[in-house]
Amino acid sequence: MHAFIGPILSLIICIVFSCDLVSADPWIAGVTPRLVGRGTTSEIVIDRWRHEAIDVLFYPYNSVRPDEENPEQPGIRCVGTQFDSEKQRLICQVEVATNCRAGEHPFRVLTAVGLSSMGTIYVGPFPVINEEETKANTNDTPETAMLVEPDITVQGTLSNSSKDDIDCFRVSGKAGERLSVEVDMVKMGDDLRWNPVPEGYDSVVTILDPSGKRIAKNDDSSLNRQDPLLSVQLPVDGDYTIVLQRSMFIPEARTYAIHIGRYFRPLAAYPLGGPAGSSLSVELLGDPLGPKTQTISMPQSSGTFPLLGDAPKPLTxxxxxxxxxxxxxxxxxxxxxxxxxxxxxxxxxxxxxxxxxxxxxxxxxxxxxxxxxxxxxxxxxxxxxxxxxxxxxxxxxxxxxxxxxxxxxxxxxxxxxxxxxxxxxxxxxxxxxxxxxxxxxxxxxxxxxxxxxxxxxxxxENTLHIGLSFEGYKPERPRKTSLSVPRGSRWTVRLSLYPAQGSNITGPLDLSVEGLPPGITMLSSRIPELQSAWPMTLIADTDASLSASIIEFKAKPAEGGEPFKTVNQQNLQRVSYSHYPWRNIRVDRFAAAVSEPAGFEVILDAPNQPLMRGSELTIPVRIVRQPWCDEPLEIQCEFAPPGVGTSPAEIIPSGESISNLILSANDNAKLGSSPLYVMVTTTQARGGRENSSVRGDTDQGSERVRVSSDVINIEVAEPFVSLSSEPQSVRRGNRIKYRWTVKQLRPFEGQASVRMLGLPVGLTAVGSEPTIDKTSKEVEVELEANDDALLGLVGELKCQAQFNIGGEEIL
The missing domain is CATH 2.60.120.380 (Jelly Rolls)
Known part of the structure; x- marks a missing residue:
């Protein structure tokens, strides 16, 4: 039988609130239209929205980094926003450059309460027109097909009518010409719900010749994945019909964009790459009119990159x-x-x-x-x-x-x-x-x-990937995936550190960040050795302007260690169903912003004494409230040393100001100094709902307001003493001096009193509590058994020793 005695310390957390400026995180439930054309200024609408917008922040393309010979493609910028509070929608005017990269463009909206969740829009290479079907099932046949000119994008909807909606398009062509068709539907899905039938996003395209005979059909493709892609050489002159329908009838409306034209549509390039910074001759394969050879300038840096051409979907x-x-x-x-x-x-x-x-x-x-x-x-x-x-x-x-x-x-x-x-x-x-x-x-x-x-x-190659803490099978939580730091407060993020395959990265390591908005600074202690996660704190000045930027985390070896490459990575899921989503949005940088003051500050003092293995540390928490901010708050420890458990999140009710955070170190807890911080959050949506009793939840777009403490260091150490005992017995009506052998593990000053715990009914300790000091080898506790004592073996007896070190009581 062993008892490991460790300290229990008293800490104070002070929290200051100013609640009039806080609100729930904005959450993008969907974007319409899903596609805009190059060289246009277009309106996009975000519904179920409750905030004025300050800016719309578009991500740069996540690919090989630009250089002087290969500048990054011009993209999209927001030129104006309008918040319609009555209809709860945000209207954004976006200007698309004439040579903007075709494809998906992620963005976040900056508001006074922080950055939104991630939304995306698509840019098409051709002029965009809308489907002219005013009523479902009215263009389901070649006779009623919509007439289109080549090299056009049609944006439409397969409706939720009672029978399968089929959309048909008619285009004229001559024998020997090329007809190319590509569909964007799965990849444009904005569905963040659990959807048991995502097949409603899966479409199929058929091309009919002037006589109505099928000449080509496609459901999935290796290049375009679940979305169909076709390119054929036309056999005769005449009008051809393009038929778009679901591969399985699901009565749910699905928006799409279908690109129709005579554009060159290669399916592969050979070779699939080349030396960085060189000129490379590639053969473009798979087009129905035959291959073409093209010489391209390779980017100066390594990685994957798009080979842009006439087609909507580039080769990679x-x-x-x-x-x-x-x-x-x-x-x-x-x-x-x-x-x-x-x-x-x-x-x-x-x-x-x-x-x-x-x-x-x-x-x-x-x-x-x-x-x-x-x-x-x-x-x-x-x-x-x-x-x-x-x-x-x-x-x-x-x-x-x-x-x-x-x-x-x-x-x-x-x-x-x-x-x-x-x-x-x-x-x-x-x-x-x-x-x-x-x-x-x-x-x-x-x-x-x-x-x-x-x-x-x-x-x-030694490479370290840096990501943000990920929660599987859930919609995005904006406060964890985009870093909105309230003015005058701090935000600590749990960075995930992933060594790449075959990497040998040890430590110590230093973290930094590039591109922070003005007024934000970063704090992070040195990482003593590579581990799976590490906290990093962002602090916003009290006078920082409300702004946002794209940032990149960096890591480097300290003290002359072996160099390595750093890569940022974030994958956010879309179209969730069953056990996994159908697609992910991947970016290689992150977004940070300054938001209005959150209303509370968390002050956490480091303990003066270590946390012992096999013991608990109780940290009292005190809430200092402003008079106008008397609401329930939740306190939770979000990062603790390896092998140290934390008590569950605890609600501090309105009107109360005291709580406790309990840390428990197991017998194998990592020795030495490790970081720890706590997060204080509101428990209700504020400013985003009329009914303030509704708890904040991400599914409906109302994230809690969160502010972190300083990151402190917790020292985990061996206990002062180890106590063990041999089996002993006592008769009813008698007393026994129960002996414990004391093994000195770490020196301590003064004396510690010893108390027995876990005594059964009928067995009590009598007399004054015995004491031990740094020279003790044995201690005795006098026990008395009365007539109510149960016969038989009693196990799981424990000892508690109370120390007084530096004026602090340690149990």
Whole structure:
């Protein structure tokens, strides 16, 4: 039997409120229209909205960073907003540059109470017109189809009528011309509910010739995923009908954009990438009128990037610091002169195996990362590595890999279907010097002219991904995913730290942030060693202006450590159903803002004594209220040392000002100093609802107002003493001196009184409490058993020792 004695300290938390300026976080439930055209000034509307807007902050494109030769594409900017309080909607005028990148553009709205959740709009490459169907099911046939000119985008809705709504479009064409059709529907979904039937977003497109005969049909595609994509060469002159409908009838309205034109529509590029900063000749494959060759300037930095063209959906390529090796299609194998390298090939025929001969050194790890499905290729790749013996024969398979896990593809946060996970990525340590054969194949036996792939083989690069704390299967919580710091207050965020595959990052590390709005500063203590999470505090000046900016977290080794690369990553889910969402919005930077004062400040003093392993630390919490802010508040510890448990969040009722935070250190709690902070939040929506009794909730857009304390350090230490006892017995009506053996673990001054805990009915301690000091080896507690004492063995007896250290009582 052992008892570990640790301290219980008294701490005071002071909170100051000024509540007249606080309100609930704005939450974007949906955006209409979902698509705007290039070179236009358009209105977008956010419904179920309750706040004046200060600005709309658009994210830069999350891709390879721009440089002097490759400036970032001009994008979108907000040129005016109007809040309609009666209809509860926000109208934003957005100006779209004529050469704005086509595709999805994430944004957040800045209000006085902080940044909103993330919304998105799409930019189309063509003029945008609206579907002219005033009543459902009135353009369901070729005879009633909407007449359109080529190179146009139609924005419409598959309605929630009682029978399946089918939208038809008629376009004229000549024999030999190209007709390309792309649909955006799943990717434009704004649905954040749990939806048991997301198939309502899944559509199919059919092209009918002038006689009504079907010449092409598509549901899903590797490039456009759940949204259909078609490009055909027209067989005859005449009017062609494009039929858009759901792949499964679900009576729920779904908006879409359908792009119709004669534009060049490649499905793949070969090779799928090249050396950063070089000129690369690529062959664009898959267009019905044949391939084209194009020379492109590769970005100066590494990563994925879009190859923009005439089509709405760009191809995606890789920029890497490795030389390209192209398969020798007529040879049995392709020789790779040296590593690192990026090998590229096409699985043109069914059941094809491409082989590359590489030379490696025993024990030197390599990252072998395949790029295919992640870049829109139809290949579902697998790889094998076999050594070549001196006679030239292939040895046994040393490594075989198919799909990858999300961490192996450096995907952190978010849930759902990531195409990257179809591409294997492994750290391989060769077992011998010499030549190996790398085999690339599709286990389904699929082959075709657009089945391109790329394999990058190089020593693993030290990379640290930084994200924000993620909560799976839930809508976004704006106060956790965008950083709105109230004037004169602080906001502490729990950063998630993810080492990339094969990285060897230890510590100590220093954190920094770039691009903060004026008036915000960052505080973060040095990270002693790499761990999964670390707190970082943002502080807003009392006179900071209400503004927002895109920020980027950085980490670097301290004290001459090994350098590494830092990547920011945030995945936010959309169209949720069943166990995961259908799609995610991914950005590689974050948003921060200054908001109006929150109304409360949290002051947390660090304890003077350590928290002992196997003991509890009770921290009293005092609330100092302003007279006009007497409402329930919630206190919760959001970050504690490893192995230290925290008491659940506790509500401090209106009119009360005292609470307790209890920390409990287990026997294996991490020793040493670790950070801790608490968060104080309102429990009701304020300023965003007429009924203030409604608790704040993100689903309806009313997040709580949150402000953090300082980050303090908690020292976890071994206990002063360990007490153990042997089995002892006592008869009814008798007394016994129950002996405890005292093992000194850490020196202490003065004396500590000892009290028995957990005594059963009929057994009591008598006399004065015994004491121990730093020289004690044994202590006795006198026990008396009366006639009510139960016969038999009694276990789980415990001891409590009360110390007085530096004027503080420690239990």
């Amino acid at each position: 390529l890789r920029s890497s610091p490795f030389p390209n090796v192209l398969e020798a299609s007529n040879d049995k194998e392709t020789k790779v002169a040296e590593l690192p390298a990026a090998v590229n090939g096409v699985l043109t025929h069914p059941d094809e195996y491409d082989r590359f001969r590489i030379t490696v050194k025993k024990g030197e790890p390599l990252q072998v990362r395949v790029w295919a499905r992640a870049l829109g290729s139809p290949v579902d790749p697998s790889i094998r590595l076999r050594p070549v013996d001196p006679s030239g024969e292939l040895g046994a398979v040393e490594l075989e890999a198919d799909d990858a896990t999300r961490p192996d593809r450096d995907i952190f946060g978010g849930q759902g279907d990531f195409p990257d996970t179809f591409d294997p990525s492994v750290i391989w340590t060769p077992k011998q010097d010499g030549d190996y054969i790398l085999e690339v194949y599709d286990p389904r036996g699929a082959g075709g002219p657009t089945n391109v792939y790329r394999v990058e083989i190089a020593p693993p």
